[in-house]
Amino acid sequence: MPDMTRIACCILAAALGGCAAIGTERPAEPDSAATPAQLQADGDAALERQAYPLAANYYRRAAERADDERVAEQATQIAYDNQQQREAAARHRDRLITISGSFDFAAVPGLSSEMLERLTLVRPANLDEASRIAGVTPAALSALHFALVRQAA
Numbered sequence: 001m002p003d004m005t006r007i008a009c010c011i012l013a014a015a016l017g018g019c020a021a022i023g024t025e026r027p028a029e030p031d032s033a034a035t036p037a038q039l040q041a042d043g044d045a046a047l048e049r050q051a052y053p054l055a056a057n058y059y060r061r062a063a064e065r066a067d068d069e070r071v072a073e074q075a076t077q078i079a080y081d082n083q084q085q086r087e088a089a090a091r092h093r094d095r096l097i098t099i100s101g102s103f104d105f106a107a108v109p110g111l112s113s114e115m116l117e118r119l120t121l122v123r124p125a126n127l128d129e130a131s132r133i134a135g136v137t138p139a140a141l142s143a144l145h146f147a148l149v150r151q152a153a
Contacts, residue, residue, distance in 0.1 A: 036066040094127040097148050110143035119144070 034042070043058030105111060105119045115136060124130040127148065131141055 034061075034065075036062040036069065039065065091128055094131065094145075097127040097145065097152075099124055099126060099130070099144075099148060103148075103151075105144075108143055108147040111140055115140040 039058050039062035043055045043062060046052075046055035046058055101123065105116050108116075111119070118133055118136055119130060119140075122129075122133050124133065127141065127145055130136060130144060
């Protein structure tokens with residue numbers, strides 16, 4: 001059914017003053033768990049029965065829930081974008097923490113022999129490169145970060 005028919009149905013129901021004026025079903029409260037698509041289908045069914053106020057109620061609820069879903073999706077996207085920006089800023093900060101070519105990874109307390117081997121083999125130029133080495137753990141990066149900051153001070 002075209003949207004214009006639904007809109008006309010809503011206008012008609014409002015203009016006639018509700019169900020008592022036209023002798024149709026009373027507008028029921030739609031199921032709180034119903035999706036916008038389900039509400040729209042219920043509105044179509046009510047419209048076929050010529051229950052105009054009921055159909056108007058279903059269409060109104062469908063529009064409200066669709067708006068709520070869009071707002072929720074936008075909020076989720078904003079949170080995701082903020083997380084991406086924080087991660088990009090952290091990578092930029094990590095690129096600024098350089099590791100000299102003569103840095104002794106064995107002097108970093110808390111590095112396992114496996115992490116020590118991987119870092120010594122690759123010899124990353126900065127903390128960002130170290131974070132991209134396969135198998136280097138967040139704990140090892142934290143220990144390396146602490147050692148580099150302490151060395152710079």
